[in-house]
Amino acid sequence: MEFTEAELREIAIKLTITAAQFSRYQRQSSPNESTAATWRALSLLESYGSLRVTEFAQLDRLSQPAATSTLRRVVSEGYAEAVVDANDRRAKQIRLSSAGQEFLASLRNAAGDHLIREFDKLTAEEISAIDTACTALSKILRGDGAESGDSAGRGTPPSQEGGIPARTSG
Numbered sequence: 001m002e003f004t005e006a007e008l009r010e011i012a013i014k015l016t017i018t019a020a021q022f023s024r025y026q027r028q029s030s031p032n033e034s035t036a037a038t039w040r041a042l043s044l045l046e047s048y049g050s051l052r053v054t055e056f057a058q059l060d061r062l063s064q065p066a067a068t069s070t071l072r073r074v075v076s077e078g079y080a081e082a083v084v085d086a087n088d089r090r091a092k093q094i095r096l097s098s099a100g101q102e103f104l105a106s107l108r109n110a111a112g113d114h115l116i117r118e119f120d121k122l123t124a125e126e127i128s129a130i131d132t133a134c135t136a137l138s139k140i141l142r143g144d145g146a147e148s149g150d151s152a153g154r155g156t157p158p159s160q161e162g163g164i165p166a167r168t169s170g
Contacts, residue, residue, distance in 0.1 A: 026111050034107065041074050042096060042104040050083060050093035079103050 003011070027036050044059050045051065051059070057067035071094045074080040079100030085091040096104075119127055 026115070029114055030107070031110055031114070032107055034103075037070050038074060038077075038079070039104075039107060041070050042079055042100050042107075045074075045080055045094065045096040045100065046104060050085075050095040052085065052091060052093050056094065074100065 023036075027039075040060055041056070044056060048055075048059065053064060053067050053071060056062075056071060057064045060067065060070075062070065071080065075082055075094065079097060080094050081097045082092045082094055085093045122130075
């Protein structure tokens, strides 16, 4: 099936709006009180590994003071830990702790459990269409045309590739 540029633009806008609404819906219906910033921070640390504050700020499009505050909070909560940067012993990097991995998994499981109940409102075909759309969106996020959903959002920190990567996690 061929689409005109105008049709593709309309689909892209609809996707952008729906994705934002869905993200907000998931946050608002979460039984956990953690903030969207915590979810994003833990997801970025999971995807990119150890990051300096500057790298994290670029990836999450935050000011450096906001990034510092967010990372301090997740470290103080035990979800991340500060480690010495192997390339510069004066600097620190932040990495996801095992408690952070467990907490992130629990957040995702709770969100999934909530959403499963909403699937009762959908037909099998609609659920299948969502699954297909997830695969397609993962392909867009990876930017490499690969089919595996395992590496969506993973990439190289900005300091190692010369800028903000096209891929982000969520």
